[in-house]
Every structure is written in C-alpha cells, then in structure tokens.
Amino acid sequence: MSAHRQTVLFDAPGPRARRRILIxxxxxxxxxxxxxxxxLIRFAEQGQLDAGKWSPFLQADTWxxxxxxxxxxxxxxxxxxxxxxxxxxxxxxxxxxxxxxxLRWFCSIVVEFFRAxxxxxxxxxxxxxxxxxxxxxxxxxxxxxxxxxxxxxNGAVIAELVRSGVHSLPKGQREAALAIGMTRQQSLxxxxxxxxxxxxxxxxxxxxxxxxxxxxxxxxxxxxxxxxEGRRLGSAEGNMVPALLVTALIFIVINFALTALAHRLSRYxxxxxxxxxxxxSPTPNLLPGEDTAEPAKRP
Amino acid sequence: MxxxxxxxxxxxxxxxxxxxxxxxFWAALGSFxxxxxxxxxxxxxxxSFQWVGASYVNIFRNTPLTIIIxxxxxxxxxxxxxxxxxNFNLNFFMLAIVGLTVYHAAFVCEAIxxxxxxxxxxxxxxxxxIGLSFFPAAxxxxxxxxxxxxxxxxxxxLIALTKNSTVATAGSVAETxxxxxxxxxxxxxxxxxxxxxxAVGFVIIVIPxxxxxxxxxxxxxxxx
Numbered sequence: 001m002s003a004h005r006q007t008v009l010f011d012a013p014g015p016r017a018r019r020r021i022l023i024x025x026x027x028x029x030x031x032x033x034x035x036x037x038x039x040l041i042r043f044a045e046q047g048q049l050d051a052g053k054w055s056p057f058l059q060a061d062t063w064x065x066x067x068x069x070x071x072x073x074x075x076x077x078x079x080x081x082x083x084x085x086x087x088x089x090x091x092x093x094x095x096x097x098x099x100x101x102x103l104r105w106f107c108s109i110v111v112e113f114f115r116a117x118x119x120x121x122x123x124x125x126x127x128x129x130x131x132x133x134x135x136x137x138x139x140x141x142x143x144x145x146x147x148x149x150x151x152x153x154n155g156a157v158i159a160e161l162v163r164s165g166v167h168s169l170p171k172g173q174r175e176a177a178l179a180i181g182m183t184r185q186q187s188l189x190x191x192x193x194x195x196x197x198x199x200x201x202x203x204x205x206x207x208x209x210x211x212x213x214x215x216x217x218x219x220x221x222x223x224x225x226x227x228x229e230g231r232r233l234g235s236a237e238g239n240m241v242p243a244l245l246v247t248a249l250i251f252i253v254i255n256f257a258l259t260a261l262a263h264r265l266s267r268y269x270x271x272x273x274x275x276x277x278x279x280x281s282p283t284p285n286l287l288p289g290e291d292t293a294e295p296a297k298r299p
Numbered sequence: 300m301x302x303x304x305x306x307x308x309x310x311x312x313x314x315x316x317x318x319x320x321x322x323x324f325w326a327a328l329g330s331f332x333x334x335x336x337x338x339x340x341x342x343x344x345x346x347s348f349q350w351v352g353a354s355y356v357n358i359f360r361n362t363p364l365t366i367i368i369x370x371x372x373x374x375x376x377x378x379x380x381x382x383x384x385x386n387f388n389l390n391f392f393m394l395a396i397v398g399l400t401v402y403h404a405a406f407v408c409e410a411i412x413x414x415x416x417x418x419x420x421x422x423x424x425x426x427x428x429i430g431l432s433f434f435p436a437a438x439x440x441x442x443x444x445x446x447x448x449x450x451x452x453x454x455x456x457l458i459a460l461t462k463n464s465t466v467a468t469a470g471s472v473a474e475t476x477x478x479x480x481x482x483x484x485x486x487x488x489x490x491x492x493x494x495x496x497x498a499v500g501f502v503i504i505v506i507p508x509x510x511x512x513x514x515x516x517x518x519x520x521x522x523x
Contacts, residue, residue, distance in 0.1 A: 024343075024345040024347075024348070025348075026347075028347030029347045032351055042379055042381075046378060046380060048379065113498070116498075116501055116506060117498040117502065118462040118476070120466055120468070121465060121476055121494070121501070122494075122498075124476055124480050124483070125483065125490065125494040128480065128483040128484060128487070128490065129491070129494070132487045132490060213361070213362075213364070215363075216364075216366060217363075219369070219469070220365065220468065220469050220476075227363065227366055227369065231373070234373065240373050240377065240378050241374045244366060244369065244373065244374050247366060248362045248363075248366045248367075251361065251362055251363055252357075252361040252362055255360075255362075256361050259357075259361065
C-alpha cells in the first residue's frame with residue numbers, strides 16, 4: 001500500500017513543500033536523537049553502559065550456558081505447539097464446516113471458548129492442575145502446560161482461519177465441484193480446503209509469530225525458556241538490563257524474519273488461489289464473520 | 300455450592316477482575332493516543348517520521364509482552380530507578396500500564412492504517428483539490444473516516460488487550476491470574492471449578508466487547 005497511497009495523500013511536493021518536509025525531517029531526526037540521548041544518559045547514570053555489563057555477551061559461556069539452551073527450549077515449545085495447534089485448528093475448523101449440526105455446535109463452542117480465555121490463565125491452571133494429578137513427571141509439567149495452553153488458544157484461532165478461508169472462496173468453486181458430481185464432503189476435501197489452505201498460509205505464519213511470542217508466558221509458570229534464562233543470566237552476572245534487551249532482540253529477529261516471510265508468501269501465493277491472500281492482523285478476532293469486516297487490501 | 304460461595308467470600312475475585320478492567324482501560328486510552336500518533340507518522344510525507352513509526356511497530360509488535368512487562372519491573376524500576384509513583388503497589392500498576400500501552404500501541408497503529416486503506420482515493424484527492432496540505436487533510440478528512448473503518452480491527456486489539464492484562468502478574472500487579480494461582484494452590488481439589496470461574500469471567504467481559512464493536516463497525520461504516 002505504502003508508496004501508492006502516500007503519493008495520493010499529499011501532492012508531489014513543490015519547492016516550498018519540499019523545504020517544509022526537509023525542516024520536519026530534520027526536526028524528526030533531532031527529536032529521535034534527543035530521545036535516544038535521554039535514554040543513553042539515563043543508562044550511563046545508572047551504570048548500564050559499563051563494559052562489564054555487556055562483556056558477558058562476548059563470552060562463549062554466556063551463550064552456551066544461558067542463551068542457547070533457553071532459545072532451544074523456546075523453539076522446542078513453539079515448534080511442538082505449532083504442530084499441535086495446526087492439527088487442532090484443522091480438526092475443529094473442518095468440524096465447524098460440517099453439515100452435522102451437533103458437531104458444528106460443539107466445535108463452535110469449543111473454539112469460541114478458547115479464543116475468549118486468556119492464554120496465561122489456561123497455562124497456570126494446567127500447570128498447577130497437572131502437578132496435582134501427578135500423571136506426568138514433575139519436571140515435564142511446565143512444558144506440557146505451555147504447549148497445551150498455546151495449542152488450545154492458537155488452535156482455536158487457526159480453526160477460525162480455516163473456516164473463514166473456506167467461506168471467503170468464491171461460491172463458484174463449490175458449485176463447480178457439485179456440478180461435476182462431487183458430494184459436499186468431496187468438494188470440501190478436494191476443492192475448497194486445499195485452496196483455503198493456500199489463501200490462509202500468510203495468516204497462519206502470522207499466527208506462528210503469536211505462538212513464539214506467547215511461549216515467553218512460560219517464564220511465569222517456571223518453564224525454563226529464553227526469557228527465564230535471560231533473567232537467570234541477568235541475576236548471575238548482575239546485568240539485568242542488557243540481558244533482557246538481548247533476549248528481546250533475539251525474539252524480535254526471529255519474529256521479524258517470520259513476518260517478512262509471511263509478507264512475501266502472501267504476494268507470491270495470490271496467483272495460486274481463487275481467494276485473496278490478505279494478511280490477517282495477528283490479533284485475534286472474536287466473533288464469526290468478523291473477518292469479512294476486514295478491509296480489502298487495495299490493489 | 301457452599302464451596303463455590305465461600306470462594307467468593309474468602310478471595311476478592313471481583314476486585315481482581317476490577318484490577319484487570321482498570322489496567323485495560325488506562326492502557327487502551329494510552330495505546331489509542333500513541334497508536335494514532337504512530338499511524339499519522341507512518342502516513343506522513345516526512346521520511347524520518349515514517350521511519351520512526353515503522354521501526355516502533357516492528358520492534359514492539361515482535362517483542363513478547365511478557366518481556367516488556369518484566370522489563371518494567373526488573374529493568375526500569377530496579378536497575379534504571381524509574382519510579383512513577385511513591386506508592387509501591389501503585390508504581391507497579393502504572394509500570395504495567397506503560398508496558399501494556401507501548402505493546403498495544405503498535406497494534407493500534409496497524410489497525411488504524413488498515414482503516415486508512417478503506418478510505419477511497421477520491422477523498423484524499425478532493426482534500427488536496429480544495430487546497431488542504433498533508434496535516435489538515437489527514438486530520439480532517441482521512442483520519443475520521445479511517446477510524447470508522449478501523450472499528451472492527453480496533454475492537455480486536457481491545458479484546459487482545461483485555462486478555463493480555465493478565466500478563467501484568469509478571470510485573471508484580473495483583474490481578475486475576477495471580478489470584479487464580481493462589482486459589483489453585485490452596486484449593487487443589489476444586490481446581491477445575493476455580494479455572495471455570497475465571498474463564499467464564501473473561502468470556503463475560505470479552506463477548507460484549509466483540510458484539511459491541513461488530514455492531515459499532517456496521518453502524519459507523521461509511522456508506523459508499
């Protein structure tokens with residue numbers, strides 16, 4: 001949208017407008033510099049810029065003992081949760097499309113319930129609840145709680161993606177499938193869902209970013225992932241601020257890469273489906289049919 | 300049933316929900332203002348403003364909220380000595396609001412930008428034709444229509460914010476998730492009941508927001 005849109009919102013600037021833009025630009029740069037300076041001065045005053053606070057990141061031990069194991073734990077939880085929530089999402093998404101009314105209602109209630117409940121509440125409940133019933137070895141309970149809670153919430157969101165993906169296909173796709181003698185189930189399985197899947201891939205990738213980000217909630221329920229390891233490093237080396245900033249940076253880099261991939265994918269895939277491959281914002285929609293309220297992207 | 304009622308007597312469940320609602324309210328206000336400013340920056344003709352808006356969104360949208368909230372306590376408060384209030388508890392409460400605000404402002408910015416996309420080109424062209432420069436055109440013509448088109452995505456951000464206010468527990472704020480944890484630890488035998496009380500509480504808060512924004516987005520939609 002950007003380039004196209006922006007050339008319309010304001011005229012091609014003449015000499016005066018160019019001067020004004022230049023002045024505003026300089027003011028903007030100065031403002032950013034001023035804010036950065038205030039932050040850095042604050043950091044320096046509190047001794048956060050001392051070499052000793054940052055030098056641990058130059059040592060292999062810091063990475064081998066703290067950051068990399070933490071990153072592995074985060075990625076492990078996220079990877080397992082991604083697989084299980086895609087499975088969950090497809091089962092319940094297809095369930096909501098079923099023509100068996102009771103099955104449809106059941107799936108709808110499950111999906112709407114898990115979309116409305118905060119992930120953290122589910123995590124804490126599963127963590128303490130599973131510790132009480134003693135089915136799993138105690139050291140695995142936080143991991144299971146994290147993965148299950150992420151699965152229930154994100155699976156419900158993916159179920160919505162599947163459903164809205166099928167609904168946003170042109171009607172002609174189903175009509176054509178029925179016309180050549182397919183049953184409704186066959187049409188769903190062989191024609192509609194494969195195309196909906198292609199259309200929803202970018203949104204699915206955005207949801208993976210949500211899963212990765214929310215896996216940091218595991219830190220609250222003592223799952224030893226990247227944030228927890230970063231915090232441990234911060235207390236061990238007495239460099240909490242740098243430790244948390246580096247932890248955040250690792251998350252940002254991974255998520256940024258995933259988001260960029262989603263963008264490229266949505267552009268590439270738009271020729272492969274009868275549906276539109278709009279990027280869906282990573283915040284969840286609550287009610288069915290809300291997706292249609294999403295504004296269509298300008299060509 | 301007795302256990303159920305005694306839970307409400309022994310623990311301040313409604314008070315905990317009230318804390319979440321307050322967190323949500325202030326953070327919603329803050330992130331709406333900040334997000335609108337960011338959206339204006341992103342559509343402005345000034346490169347440095349665009350860059351600031353885009354960087355802000357990319358940084359905060361991709362950072363886990365938990366890290367931001369934890370940073371408020373362990374970084375801003377303990378290390379950088381940032382204190383927003385003399386009162387110990389109120390200070391953490393305000394830090395959590397700041398954390399929720401900076402995180403959700405990035406999503407509000409994107410929601411408003413998606414609203415800008417719903418405004419037809421002709422509107423901007425007409426604004427230019429009557430001689431409005433960028434800021435008046437954006438403020439008087441584009442933004443009011445964009446906000447109407449952005450009601451549904453903004454509602455989604457508000458719903459996410461309501462649920463995310465539970466993460467404030469990582470910032471030492473007393474609210475629902477912390478209370479639920481305490482209750483579960485002392486009443487393990489009725490864990491499911493306790494969870495359902497809180498889960499249904501959130502369903503009761505969240506569903507009306509969803510219904511209201513869906514209704515509003517239809518009512519406010521600009522007929523074209």
